[in-house]
Amino acid sequence: MIIIKNGRVVDPASGRDEITDVAIDVDRIVSIGKDLPVGNGDEVIDASGCVVAPGLMDAHVHFRDPGFTYKEDIDTGAAAAKKGGFTTVVCMANTNPVVDNMETLKYVLDKGAKTGIHVLSCATVTRGMQGKELVDMEGLTASGAVGFTDDGLPIMDEKLLFSAFIEAKKLGMPVSLHEEDPLFIKGPGVNQGAVSEKLNYGGAHHTAEDVMVTRDCALAMHTGAKVCIQHISSAVSVEMIRTFKDLGTDIHAEATPHHFSLTEEDVLKYGTNARMNPPVRTEKDRQAIIEGIKDGTIDMIVTDHAPHSAEEKAKPMAEAPSGIIGLETSLGLGILNLVKPGHISMMKLMELMSLNPAKFYGLELWSVSEGFAADIVIFDPDRTWKVGEFASKANNSPFIGWELPGQVMYTICGGKVVYKA
Numbered sequence: 083m084i085i086i087k088n089g090r091v092v093d094p095a096s097g098r099d100e101i102t103d104v105a106i107d108v109d110r111i112v113s114i115g116k117d118l119p120v121g122n123g124d125e126v127i128d129a130s131g132c133v134v135a136p137g138l139m140d141a142h143v144h145f146r147d148p149g150f151t152y153k154e155d156i157d158t159g160a161a162a163a164k165k166g167g168f169t170t171v172v173c174m175a176n177t178n179p180v181v182d183n184m185e186t187l188k189y190v191l192d193k194g195a196k197t198g199i200h201v202l203s204c205a206t207v208t209r210g211m212q213g214k215e216l217v218d219m220e221g222l223t224a225s226g227a228v229g230f231t232d233d234g235l236p237i238m239d240e241k242l243l244f245s246a247f248i249e250a251k252k253l254g255m256p257v258s259l260h261e262e263d264p265l266f267i268k269g270p271g272v273n274q275g276a277v278s279e280k281l282n283y284g285g286a287h288h289t290a291e292d293v294m295v296t297r298d299c300a301l302a303m304h305t306g307a308k309v310c311i312q313h314i315s316s317a318v319s320v321e322m323i324r325t326f327k328d329l330g331t332d333i334h335a336e337a338t339p340h341h342f343s344l345t346e347e348d349v350l351k352y353g354t355n356a357r358m359n360p361p362v363r364t365e366k367d368r369q370a371i372i373e374g375i376k377d378g379t380i381d382m383i384v385t386d387h388a389p390h391s392a393e394e395k396a397k398p399m400a401e402a403p404s405g406i407i408g409l410e411t412s413l414g415l416g417i418l419n420l421v422k423p424g425h426i427s428m429m430k431l432m433e434l435m436s437l438n439p440a441k442f443y444g445l446e447l448w449s450v451s452e453g454f455a456a457d458i459v460i461f462d463p464d465r466t467w468k469v470g471e472f473a474s475k476a477n478n479s480p481f482i483g484w485e486l487p488g489q490v491m492y493t494i495c496g497g498k499v500v501y502k503a
Contacts, residue, residue, distance in 0.1 A: 083106045084497070085120050089129025090458060093136060095449035097478055104134060106456040114452055116345075121218050121309035129460050132491055133431045136448045137169025137199075137457035140409060141439035142233070142258075142312060142336060144203075145245050147169075148189060149178025154389035154475050156190065159409075160197035162387070162474040166409040166503035167459035167490040170200040172443065175211075176234040182206040182217045184225045191226050198500040200457075202443070204229045207257060213237050213313035219249045226444045231258040233312055234359075236294055238263070240301065247307035258310040258336075259293035261319070262286065262360055271357035271404040275364065277346040283399055286361050288316040295319040299326040310334040310442060313386050315341050315360040317370030324379040334442055335380045338416035339408060340370045344480065352480035354395045354402035360387070372425055375434065382442065383434040385412045389476030409450035414486030417463055422487065427432050428463065456497040465489040 083108040092099050092116070094384050098114075120126055129276050144161035154162075156173075173190055174182035181190060181203055194201025202459025205227040209215045211234070219230060226323040230250060237243045237259065250257045268274065269325045278285030287335050295311055299322060302309040311323060323335050342363040354364060374380040388405025395402050416435065419427050426434075466487045469481045493501035 083121065083124045084127060085118055085124050086129050086134055086374070086460065087426070088327045089132050089134035090430050091134045091450050092428050094429055094437040095255050095447055095451040096451050098450065099429055101289060104450060106128060106497050109456055111452055111454050111456050113449065114450070121484055125308065127311070127460065127492060129463070132342040132460050132462045134458060136411065136436040136450055136459050137261060137495060138167045138435045139170040139439040139458050140168050140385050140412070141172045141382055143171045143173055144176070144389065145173050147177065148186065151390055156201060157197060158194045158448060158473065158475045159387070160194070160199050160201060160473065161374065161406070162409040163199055164493045165473045165490065167413050167461055167493050168199065168353065168409060169457040169493060169495040170202065172232040173201065173230060175204050175206040175231060177261040180206050180211050182209050183223060184233065185227050186354065187222060187227055188364060196387070198498065199495045202228045204231045204258065205230045206468065207237060210234055212421065213239055213242065216242065216246055216249065219246070219255070223253050223255055229256040229258055231260070231312070233260045235256065235359040236260055240296060240297060242297065244301055244305065247301055249310070251305055251307045254444065255307040256310060258312050259298055260312050262290045263294050266290035268360055269362055269400060272349055272399065273346040273361040274420065275346060277349050280350065281399065286368070288318060288363060289361055291316045292318040292322065295322050299302040299333050303329060303331040305330065308332045308334060312336050313338050313341065313360060313384070314371065314380060315363050315367060317367045320370045320374040320379055320485065324374065327379060334381045336381065336384045337371050337375055337380045338384060338386050340406060340480070342368060342375065343415050343419050348480060354397070354399055355401055355406060355478055356481045357403040357404050358406060370483040375420065376425055381438045383412065383416060383485065386410050386438070389474055390478045391476065394449050395478045405478070407472065407476050408477050410472055410474065411469055411479065411481050412436070413490065414488040415460060415481070449501060456494055458494040459490060460492040461488050461490045463488050
């Protein structure tokens with residue numbers, strides 16, 4: 083058995099927030115209570131001063147496998163997840179080949195099953211991510227896809243998306259959407275505004291996101307489909323989602339740590355390591371995202387972990403790919419920029435980073451409670467660490483050199499220690 087002693091159990095599923103012990107036998111939590119006995123041969127983890135919480139879930143990662151494994155692969159992506167405290171991840175489908183067929187889906191799931199954590203995958207909404215024809219949504223659901231997304235590209239054909247929502251509703255499956263209308267993008271990855279003008283770079287106006295979000299919230303309301311707006315960046319879009327939620331729409335929203343931690347000014351400091359789609363925007367947008375997190379408009383924190391090679395990111399702004407890695411810095415940025423300033427509680431952070439993503443994908447909920455699977459993260463919320471050494475293949479991060487709180491001490495998945503600091 084593993085006995086976790088004297089940790090602060092923070093569990094959003096049960097509402098438990100207390101210092102206590104947790105006993106794990108094989109792959110299940112078998113007992114919770116103060117001063118649990120330790121038997122011969124039991125492994126004891128001293129969690130004094132640490133938070134013991136359900137394993138984190140990242141509902142939006144790119145592991146680049148198959149097809150782009152020079153950037154990342156499923157094994158190294160899972161290693162980064164373990165170091166960041168994640169026991170479950172959901173891979174996006176824009177690989178090469180894309181996950182629009184059962185064979186590629188099986189490859190991802192089979193390889194993921196060997197990593198020691200739960201590696202799940204979405205399938206695309208459209209064949210080849212071409213936006214012209216729907217995939218076999220029923221067949222892919224039966225083969226183990228947990229949702230559908232053409233993440234990386236918007237679905238411009240509203241008639242096709244309407245059909246996808248109807249089919250997803252029938253199957254009880256969620257659809258997640260990348261919302262950027264190319265009409266309002268002169269140059270991707272940088273907010274159109276003061277900084278793009280300084281860089282003499284066209285930039286992406288927030289209207290690119292706003293018009294798509296408004297359309298798709300209306301389609302979700304009409305069809306009753308469960309829909310997620312991915313990596314929200316715009317204050318206007320936050321307000322639109324708030325409005326449609328108030329109308330009873332089954333709409334959800336993700337926020338990334340970079341969108342609540344950075345602004346367009348950081349592009350001047352970090353260059354292409356702050357180029358991402360959608361871009362980080364103004365301080366007003368950043369504050370609106372934080373408000374959306376606080377009031378429940380935004381119900382998931384995800385990383386959009388997007389590895390690229392150093393050579394790719396060394397290219398000029400107009401040529402470099404968008405995206406940054408995030409699995410190893412997500413928890414620390416959440417504590418630094420949301421919990422420590424008093425915007426949200428640690429319980430709320432765990433809800434956003436574990437419980438709500440599981441609910442969205444219809445997974446069996448996990449909890450630090452008796453009888454549940456032993457998927458647990460143990461972290462010290464006050465212990466700081468310097469960002470720099472990554473388990474990921476990539477190091478495209480603007481947060482290198484930052485001092486972050488929330489050192490992950492242990493990640494436990496299925497009752498096994500898969501990461502130890």
